[in-house]
Amino acid sequence: MRLRTAVVVSTVGLLAAAGTLVFASNASAATTLGASAAERGGRYFGTAVAASRLNDSAYTTILNREFNQVTPENEMKIDATEPQQGQFSYGNADRIVQYATSRGMKVRGHTLAWHSQQPGWMQNMSGSALRQAILNHVTQVATHFRGQVTWWDVVNEAYADGSSGARRDSNLQRTGNDWIEAAFRAADAADPNALLCYNDYNIDNWNDAKTQAVYRMVQDFKSRGVPIDCVGLQSHFTGGSNYPSNYRTTLSSFAALGVDVHITELDIRNAPTSAYSNVVNDCLAVSRCRVITVWGIRDSDSWRSSESPLLFDGSGNKKAAYNAVLTALNNGSDPGNPTTPPSTGNPTTPPPSGSCTASVTPGTVWGDRYNTSVTVNGASNWSVVVAITSPQRISATWSGSPSWDSSGYVMTMRSNGSGNTFGFTTMMNGNSSARPQIRSCTAS
Numbered sequence: 001m002r003l004r005t006a007v008v009v010s011t012v013g014l015l016a017a018a019g020t021l022v023f024a025s026n027a028s029a030a031t032t033l034g035a036s037a038a039e040r041g042g043r044y045f046g047t048a049v050a051a052s053r054l055n056d057s058a059y060t061t062i063l064n065r066e067f068n069q070v071t072p073e074n075e076m077k078i079d080a081t082e083p084q085q086g087q088f089s090y091g092n093a094d095r096i097v098q099y100a101t102s103r104g105m106k107v108r109g110h111t112l113a114w115h116s117q118q119p120g121w122m123q124n125m126s127g128s129a130l131r132q133a134i135l136n137h138v139t140q141v142a143t144h145f146r147g148q149v150t151w152w153d154v155v156n157e158a159y160a161d162g163s164s165g166a167r168r169d170s171n172l173q174r175t176g177n178d179w180i181e182a183a184f185r186a187a188d189a190a191d192p193n194a195l196l197c198y199n200d201y202n203i204d205n206w207n208d209a210k211t212q213a214v215y216r217m218v219q220d221f222k223s224r225g226v227p228i229d230c231v232g233l234q235s236h237f238t239g240g241s242n243y244p245s246n247y248r249t250t251l252s253s254f255a256a257l258g259v260d261v262h263i264t265e266l267d268i269r270n271a272p273t274s275a276y277s278n279v280v281n282d283c284l285a286v287s288r289c290r291v292i293t294v295w296g297i298r299d300s301d302s303w304r305s306s307e308s309p310l311l312f313d314g315s316g317n318k319k320a321a322y323n324a325v326l327t328a329l330n331n332g333s334d335p336g337n338p339t340t341p342p343s344t345g346n347p348t349t350p351p352p353s354g355s356c357t358a359s360v361t362p363g364t365v366w367g368d369r370y371n372t373s374v375t376v377n378g379a380s381n382w383s384v385v386v387a388i389t390s391p392q393r394i395s396a397t398w399s400g401s402p403s404w405d406s407s408g409y410v411m412t413m414r415s416n417g418s419g420n421t422f423g424f425t426t427m428m429n430g431n432s433s434a435r436p437q438i439r440s441c442t443a444s
């Protein structure tokens with residue numbers, strides 16, 4: 001979880017670079033994916049990279065020219081990094097990290113905890129021994145890459161497909177439902193500056209039960225202060241899954257929870273230009289959509305090469321989809337949110353006057369109700385908008401002056417001179433899982 005203070009470190013170089021970039025973009029459109037994404041509010045356009053291909057010069061020529069972000073395709077998975085329990089192996093992952101960071105590309109770590117690609121020893125474990133082993137794995141690997149990995153896919157693919165909205169059954173899930181938050185807390189403790197993501201597939205269609213279930217988990221994590229910064233939509237529109245017309249709604253809905261959204265493993269069967277440009281346009285329309293990563297460079301590098309789903313053909317030629325993506329990027333006007341780390345905006349600009357932050361501390365939970373307290377930073381005269389989920393109802397408040405919108409589910413709490421912490425009691429009314437969301441904090 002990257003703290004605001006951690007961002008200030010590299011200001012001067014970025015400012016100079018950003019200034020140059022702005023003038024360059026006025027003169028002519030960017031000619032590469034990474035450069036164009038950078039001009040759209042400091043976004044990233046990346047690719048999955050395989051260590052075994054780093055000595056293929058046709059491959060690295062495209063990689064070096066086009067992309068400003070990489071994700072190791074297999075080299076940071078559990079079977080690669082901890083092949084024997086307690087014996088860590090980082091050779092191929094380090095090679096990719098070194099390759100990328102020495103060229104100014106950002107690295108997404110993929111992935112700390114997953115039901116798949118586990119080494120044999122872990123597949124045979126269960127219960128508290130497995131819980132301890134996975135948390136140790138998260139801690140060791142996140143510590144090893146501290147300072148080199150910008151975003152971690154902390155947990156990958158923990159939800160089931162289909163209409164259940166349930167967790168996927170796995171050995172990790174059977175250690176207890178809190179395994180995901182335990183992994184996030186361990187990653188945060190090991191690398192407090194990394195941005196911590198939950199990553200999954202088939203969470204693209206806003207109407208899918210799986211999408212809704214992940215949304216509720218992120219909402220719950222945000223309301224309880226579990227450190228999560230981003231949600232990755234793999235967006236494999238291969239293997240029978242299609243780009244959904246409500247994709248932008250999905251991106252903006254996750255973003256509204258206060259997390260960044262990333263498109264992490266994009267590939268589309270037969271690489272239609274329309275679907276590729278739709279994905280880019282949807283991302284650019286959501287200021288918290290910060291990263292687009294394609295799952296490989298050439299069709300021949302793809303895990304689904306028979307579907308020819310990528311932007312370059314097997315000979316490294318740009319496909320029509322490449323031109324569609326670059327054009328969509330260049331036509332995008334949204335400058336993004338330059339204050340969202342780790343964008344290349346100006347991190348020394350003070351927060352706009354009128355802003356403050358509000359953080360939630362969960363309080364006592366009873367059978368029928370629970371308490372919440374909220375602490376405000378950055379203002380002494382503040383108003384905080386809190387939304388609760390129907391049919392829950394706020395039944396009591398303290399240390400602030402509340403008012404309500406007509407729905408009764410949105411409360412605006414104003415300071416009343418009794419400090420910067422207020423609280424309230426919420427009746428569950430049958431919904432014991434929803435928790436309040438902070439919508440805004442305004443200083444006056």
Ligand code: XIL
Pocket residue numbers: 073074156234265303
């Ligand atoms: C795939 C790799 O591309 C393959 O090389 C490997 O054999 C299997 O895994 N979701 C993920 C990725 O999060 O890690 C997967 O990558 C593709 C699906």
